Amino acid sequence: EKGILSPTSSSPPSSVVLTQDELKKIAAYKAVEYVESGMVLGLGTGSTAKHAVARIGELLRQGKLSNIVGIPTSKMTHEQALSCGIPLSDLDSHPVLDLAIDGADEVDPFLNLVKGRGGSLLREKMVEGACKKFVVIVDDSKLVEHIGGSGLAMPVEIVPFCWKFTAQRLQSLFADSGCVAKLRNFPASDQPFLTDNGNYIVDLYFKKDMGDLKAASDAILRLAGVVEHGMFLDMATTVIVAGELGVTVKNK
Ligand code: 5RP
Secondary structure: OOOOOOOOOOOOOOOOOOOHHHHHHHHHHHHHOOOOOOOEEEEOOOOOHHHHHHHHHHHHHOOOOOOOEEEEOOHHHHHHHHHOOOOEOOOOOOOOEEEEEEOOOEEOOOOOEEOOOOOOHHHHHHHHOOEEEEEEEEEHHHEOOOOOOOOOOEEEEEOOOOHHHHHHHHHHHOHHHOOEEEEOEOOOOOOEOOOOOOOEEEEEEOOOOOOOHHHHHHHHHHOOOEEEEOEEOOOOOEEEEEEOOEEEEEEO
């Protein structure tokens, strides 16, 4: 039977097969152990972060946490946090946060990340870049040797104006890595996906890894038309990884 393990357990017995969602929940609950009353918290976006948001709401309702202020990284998380009873604010009022908890799409051995397959990379980067501590929560399928080298999307948020021009320039930047740039659509639709900021997302797919990450980041950000990319370099302070054999905590 699946799911018989308590999500607060940190060492699942190897005979229990956990779903990916149960592993996400275990990582999220572990991260919420870092939350203390009085903190200003960055609230991440996605199917892993939503477990952390729900848990924070639960602890507030139980009176085990108090005086929490949440800064959501997307409209979706804003809605969820409100429904969980978490008091919310923004970066204008709280430019320095104590802690942020969020998922990731890829994590390399140096704790560099790819984020944004859920489309919230800009607000995530703004909020998580303003945190004293950034705890990333993943199941072990997200671990990679080189970010951007998995053949999966590396998202870039761009302005809609002449998006084909910007997509072409992004693709040309990484021609040596066999890069293909594709405009993201809403699921099962031919309409361009719109971010919370009214922008488009171009997903970059690499045949070979993109080489020096800092150089790649700088080159992308130099292109007019680009708003932000999904490489989160040197930002995570802790990564919590849940796998069948238990939870691993990696610190920077
Ligand atoms: C959204 C993100 C998410 O954190 C990332 O896509 C991971 O999502 P999930 O927890 O659903 O696997 O960056 O922009």
